[in-house]
Amino acid sequence: xxxxxxxxxxxxxxxxxxxxxxxxxxxxxxxxxxxxxxxxxxxxxxxxxxxxxxxxxxxxxxxxxxxxxxxxxxxxxxxxxxxxxxxxxxxxxxxxxxxxxxxxxxxxxxxxxxxxxxxxxxxxxxxxxxxxxxxxxxxxxxxxxxxxxxxxxxxxxxxxxxxxxxxxxxxxxxxxxxxxxxxxx
Amino acid sequence: xxxxxxxxxxxxxxxxxxxxxxxxxxxxxxxxxxxxxxxxxxxxxxxxxxxxxxxxxxxxxxxxxxxxxxxxxxxxxxxxxxxxxxxxxxxxxxxxxxxxxxxxxxxxxxxxxxxxxxxxxxxxxxxxxxxxxxxxxxxxxxxxxxxxxxxxxxxxxx
Numbered sequence: 655x656x657x658x659x660x661x662x663x664x665x666x667x668x669x670x671x672x673x674x675x676x677x678x679x680x681x682x683x684x685x686x687x688x689x690x691x692x693x694x695x696x697x698x699x700x701x702x703x704x705x706x707x708x709x710x711x712x713x714x715x716x717x718x719x720x721x722x723x724x725x726x727x728x729x730x731x732x733x734x735x736x737x738x739x740x741x742x743x744x745x746x747x748x749x750x751x752x753x754x755x756x757x758x759x760x761x762x763x764x765x766x767x768x769x770x771x772x773x774x775x776x777x778x779x780x781x782x783x784x785x786x787x788x789x790x791x792x793x794x795x796x797x798x799x800x801x802x803x804x805x806x807x808x809x810x811x812x813x814x815x816x817x818x819x820x821x822x823x824x825x826x827x828x829x830x831x832x833x834x835x836x837x838x839x
Numbered sequence: 840x841x842x843x844x845x846x847x848x849x850x851x852x853x854x855x856x857x858x859x860x861x862x863x864x865x866x867x868x869x870x871x872x873x874x875x876x877x878x879x880x881x882x883x884x885x886x887x888x889x890x891x892x893x894x895x896x897x898x899x900x901x902x903x904x905x906x907x908x909x910x911x912x913x914x915x916x917x918x919x920x921x922x923x924x925x926x927x928x929x930x931x932x933x934x935x936x937x938x939x940x941x942x943x944x945x946x947x948x949x950x951x952x953x954x955x956x957x958x959x960x961x962x963x964x965x966x967x968x969x970x971x972x973x974x975x976x977x978x979x980x981x982x983x984x985x986x987x988x989x990x991x992x993x994x995x996x997x
Contacts, residue, residue, distance in 0.1 A: 699932065766904035793912040796933035798891035798905055 705806040706794035710786025713772050719761055719784040728829050729759040729806040735767045736775040738800040744819035749780045751822040765800045847970055881914040888930055889938045897940055
């Protein structure tokens with residue numbers, strides 16, 4: 655009888671401990687499930703805020719560029735590298751965007767690429783917009799890789815950000831959407 | 840309620856003494872390199888921040904281009920006189936709190952700090968319970984004695 659009593663007490667204790675462990679695990683899962691995912695949180699963090707200003711001298715023609723000087727226009731900031739396959743693929747789209755929409759300011763921010771490679775890249779593939787190197791701007795924008803594209807509205811606010819390649823159409827869609835939403839259309 | 844035996848008490852005291860010695864050794868034996876130079880501060884901040892494009896590596900340890908860019912920016916801000924907390928705050932603002940290798944002690948990150956403490960407390964309590972049960976079980980009861988006597992008689996040894 656003593657053994658039976660010990661067995662009953664022992665199994666009760668095991669059940670209490672198991673229940674406690676289950677409650678802790680469920681609480682842990684609930685906390686993890688309700689957190690923002692990193693990507694979503696990062697994209698939302700900068701959108702709607704004033705875009706970080708940056709300056710640079712274009713590697714193509716030594717002209718000066720400053721982001722705040724583009725106030726009044728939509729500005730596309732494209733982060734790229736010559737060794738990045740999606741960057742090579744999207745480049746013709748940026749050339750078309752620049753040719754078809756001169757009212758939109760376009761600037762390329764170089765990522766981990768020597769000047770000589772940038773010059774060769776643009777000579778082979780075309781493009782006459784400012785191409786600048788600015789390490790601080792890369793961190794200010796929270797760049798994590800290439801290609802990344804940001805769109806700044808005429809008042810200087812960041813309204814769009816994407817990782818991966820873009821097309822002329824996708825950029826114009828983002829700008830048109832913003833124009834409609836803000837009454838600029 | 841039975842008191843702890845002197846043997847169990849001595850064992851617990853020895854264990855606590857050992858833990859205290861280990862704790863002192865860890866504190867005294869820590870690296871005493873200067874921590875307030877530009878290089879040391881940059882390294883310390885970079886070690887606390889995960890490289891955005893690497894799996895699990897800090898900005899200080901990673902050779903990725905993104906990590907180098909962030910490391911250089913940290914160094915620039917340290918040289919310009921920004922405080923460590925301001926620089927960490929800037930990085931969190933740009934890359935997210937999930938990039939911190941040492942989560943903040945608030946919100947969901949508090950779990951990382953509280954869980955080990957709870958685990959140690961539960962483990963010590965479990966050990967104490969186990970010691971007590973082993974000692975209690977070592978004392979035979981009257982029922983045990985009766986049982987042994989009965990068995991001996993039945994085998995002709997009584």
